[in-house]
Amino acid sequence: MSVSQPASYSRAQIILHWVIALIVFFQLIFGESIAEYGHVLREGTTPDSGLVIMANAHIWSGVAILVLMLARIALRLSHGAPAPISGPKLQVMVAKAIHGLFYLLLIAAPLTGLAAWYLKIRPAGEVHEWMKPVFIVLIALHIVGALWHKFVLKDATMQRMVSSSA
Numbered sequence: 171m172s173v174s175q176p177a178s179y180s181r182a183q184i185i186l187h188w189v190i191a192l193i194v195f196f197q198l199i200f201g202e203s204i205a206e207y208g209h210v211l212r213e214g215t216t217p218d219s220g221l222v223i224m225a226n227a228h229i230w231s232g233v234a235i236l237v238l239m240l241a242r243i244a245l246r247l248s249h250g251a252p253a254p255i256s257g258p259k260l261q262v263m264v265a266k267a268i269h270g271l272f273y274l275l276l277i278a279a280p281l282t283g284l285a286a287w288y289l290k291i292r293p294a295g296e297v298h299e300w301m302k303p304v305f306i307v308l309i310a311l312h313i314v315g316a317l318w319h320k321f322v323l324k325d326a327t328m329q330r331m332v333s334s335s336a
Contacts, residue, residue, distance in 0.1 A: 175253045181334040183249065186242045190276065193231050193238075198305060204228040204287070205299075229287060236280035243273070255325045268311055275301055275308070 179187070203224035210217040217225075254262045279301045286295030319327035 175250050178252055178330040178334055180245065180249050183242065183245050183251075184331060184334050186238055186245065187331060190235060190238050190242065193235050194276070194305065194309075197228065197231055197235070198302060200224055201228055201302065204283075208287075229283070232280040232283050235276060239273070239276045239280075252330050255319070255323075255327050257323070265315060268308055268315070271304075271308055272312070275305060279305070 203221060207217055207221050207225035210221065254265055279298060282294040282298040282301070285291045286298050316328050316331075319325050
């Protein structure tokens with residue numbers, strides 16, 4: 171099945187992008203609660219209710235990211251995505267690589283976190299932990315790229331993620 175390339179993302183794709191971004195920021199800021207919770211449990215002490223709430227929020231936010239990413243991928247496959255705005259080949263390649271890594275991490279992070287927590291697969295937990303700095307670098311590159319397009323190149327790249335054609 172051939173999917174045409176729309177001029178902008180659909181309203182659903184835009185909403186998914188921003189909801190996932192907000193949940194990822196929550197995870198990056200409050201994600202240490204799950205490690206602290208695990209430490210408290212291993213010590214055999216009783217965690218306070220706030221820590222339990224934050225640890226559960228981390229787990230369920232990860233599940234939400236996974237479900238929303240699967241929906242985002244389904245939408246991308248069924249509705250397509252706008253073609254990259256023309257530019258140097260290197261710029262287009264870097265943008266595609268960053269987006270590909272985002273998609274990979276946004277699926278792998280919840281899966282490794284769930285495997286580490288529920289299945290007690292220690293290497294999955296280690297992989298899950300080192301994803302945080304990778305996410306931070308990718309987010310920084312993504313923001314710099316968006317601002318570069320907006321203020322230096324003055325093209326419509328950012329507009330496609332804030333305003334839908336549908």
